Amino acid sequence: MNILKRYNRNRLMGLFSLAILIGFTACKSSTAIYKAPNVNAFRGGKLPAPPGMVYIPSGTILFKGSLDSGNVGKNVSVSAFFIDEAEVTNKQYREFVNWVADSVAVTDYLNDGQYFLEIAGEQVGQKRINWAKVKKISPIWKSNDPAIQERIAPMLEMQGNRRSLNPEMIKYRFSYLQSKGNVKKKYVTDTVSVMPVEDIWTKDFPNAQLASLDANYFTHPSFDYYPVVGVTWRQARAFTDWRANEMAATVLKNSYLNGYQLSLSLPTEAQWQYAASGKVDPQDTIVGMRMTIDGTEGKKKLAVNFKQGEGTYSRDGATFTLPVKSYMPNAFGVYNMAGNVSEWTLDAYSPSAVVFVNDLNPALLYDADQRDGDALKRKVVRGGSWKDNGEQLNSETRNYSVDYEPHSYIGFRCVMSAFEMPTVQSKTRKY
Template sequence: MNRVFMNRIYSAVCLLLVFAIAGCNSSNNFYNAPKVNAFKGGKLPAPPGMVYIPSGTILFKGSLDSGNVGKNISLSAFFIDETEVTNKQYRQFVNWVADSIAVTDYLQDDQYFLEAASEDGEGRRINWKAVKRISPIWRSSDPTIAERIAPMLEMKGSNRGLNPEVVKYRFSYLKTKGNLKKEYVTDTVSVIPAEDIWSKDFPNAQLTSLDANYFTHQSFDFYPVVGVSWRQARAYSDWRGKEMMANLMKNSYLSGYQLTFSLPTEAQWQYAAEGKIDPRDTISGTKLTIDGDDGKEKLAVNYKQGEGTYSRDGATFTLPVKSYTPNKFGVYNMAGNVSEWTLDAYSPSAVAFVNDLNPVLLYDADEDDADALKRKVVRGGSWKDNGEQLNSETRNYSVDYEPHSYIGFRCVMSAFELPTTQSKTRKY
């Protein structure tokens, strides 16, 4: 009897073990991590207009005249615009902001909204399909629309244009004053670039034609936008990040990831500029000339070649953003054409105290702060700078509210690491 009982217990235990093993097999993915293999191709497909920059390490320096030898810093993978932001891209932003204001503040017609009007009239989402049929609204020839949106417009000479005091973009961000204070705030930024910036920057030069046409005429569609302050550039990057995520997350491998979109940090900018796939491919080491049709070498970077000499590179001011040849990462014109805003606040000694992993120096000055606290790092030489400014390590600055005809920008978006042949699973 005891033997029968023990046999039954043994059979029950065996049956439980079978179920337990079967349960383990059914949740195999929970307990058994997959082997690591190198990602084929070595880089992720990039969002439209961007390229993938893998993680890496560079020597990060402070101001060249500070005597600082710099330090090694490492950067996580990210995406960066393959070109500077163009006039056409920035006009899309301006028109989006103008359309939003026209619909919500002036037209207020139900046909342009997804929901019916509530009692307080707040919180309705715009029906962009309906809006895009007449976008940009401020250029509408419909006399009824033109009359209702008249406060948005002003006369610029003999032409009608948008009023910068009305067309503003509202967004929230984490305001940072070093390590002292961090808080979420909402900012409102006028988005119209300073179209007369050419004559303002060069008051004794005949540049009124550029003032009148550079931002608005289609012949300059693919030239880098200029006359945009750091604050405006940050507003654009916020808008573009939201637009890109809304479009990509529906049908994309990026779905579900929380990815940040911003201006590049100066470390990201330097790394992308140096194209470290090949350590020899730095701005200073890259061949900056091409063979011309006449057998002579021609310059392949847009900068000032000497006092009064601008034209030997093929232009006297800016060039289309895909001029010349991209670097090893596939990024265009990190040297020359226009200098570029970065996310960092400027300090000559920043390299001494920023982190050695994804370094950035953030400081959002208040309106009444001194200009010294509003300085932002500008990287890369421009069409009006001499050759020594083309070095990828050269740093400069401008205050965050001040636009120029020689400063543009590009955007970055965070990415994630890819497994490489170095990290793949091997036998012991």
């Protein structure tokens, strides 16, 4: 009996030791998940940005309402993000227009199997465009092939002796999460005509000789790197959706951002003001608009494109817009946040917005329906333009335009969410 007890006790001890050994081995193999790098490894706190963008670290600004609102403002903080280093150009926006026109031509008019991918298991009626094939003849609407021209004729119209796209036929469809104040958010689909208003110059300034800009500004290669204008807020937002899809499929596919849930949009006005200020903290002395020295006269001149006085436009080097990388960038590496063109932001306009918004990543969002009045369609416009006086160039100055109204002095740029890199402030130290 004692022998049997001893046997059972030894057997149990053996099994217990084996369990401990197995558990210890398993723990040893998974210990790597508990090892976190020291924050010193991240010193520098700056991420490589996608092409055409710069990284803006998190920071704080003094956010104010409109001058007549009587509000002195409050400090708000903005998380890290990427922003276009320059305004969206005519060349970039033409790429968007041509992509939409190619999509319409292939799906609605050519309907030719050679331009579609064959995908096993795809439902009847669903087709995917073979962009590798389409890009060989893109833009299709400029093709000189008589057969193609005949089939896509409804897409085109003549402007004088020039063939052009019919704005009513070139539309982009996309979905977004609609925000309407305290109303429950929901996904809606919008269809937007993407063609800019090319004769916007004479529409804005009917008593000025600007017909040559109407005819050439958006289409001629001489203006490739000038900021696109004549674009509504809704068109600008459509562009950000298209660009997000393009970046996800191409630029970010093989980068460290692969798999990152992409969020591309117009900047909120807080993001815009922070990027324009060129400083991380309201107490910093770095200014957003750098000064240059005129070596001949030894005087300081503001490096920005604006109206210097009544009838005086040319002293800064231009009488209207300039290429988007003219002058020097600010301390963040961002060009022309003041002057050149004013810029659309994501926010709905309210004189007292500072009262309503949060103090972290503030945004006042309202996506108006067609039946809403113009007061609900007002969107914040930031930064003075080529036709504005100097007082409009302050990074805190706010203005607005309705979301369906384009102008020759309003453009835009895009922002993209970024994960925050620990900076030198958060490095590991001894208490």
